[in-house]
Amino acid sequence: MSLDDDSWEVKAEAAKSLGVLGDKQAVERLRQALSDDNWWVRHNAANSLYQLGEEGTNALREASRSGERAPRAAAAQVLAERALGV
Secondary structure (H helix, E strand, O other), X not given: OHHHOOOHHHHHHHHHHXXXXXXXXXXXXXXXXXXXXXXHHHHHHHHHHHHOOHHHHHHHHHHHOOOOHXXXXXXXXXXXXHHHOO
């Protein structure tokens, strides 16, 4: 899967594409991508989770309470942006 690629650019685009495609089977992989080393991968994964509806939004809410800083920040940012209509 492209989310496992060595290139952050490929992973970021893969994360973005999964949301555009509406692939609800990708929720767990996108949740894992919230811990990626690269900010763009995390950000695109969070946006895609939001696009996937209730299951994805629930994953974001869970991640926003995570003990890990990177997934918590990515999830919280997207939830806040969407609440503001950004």
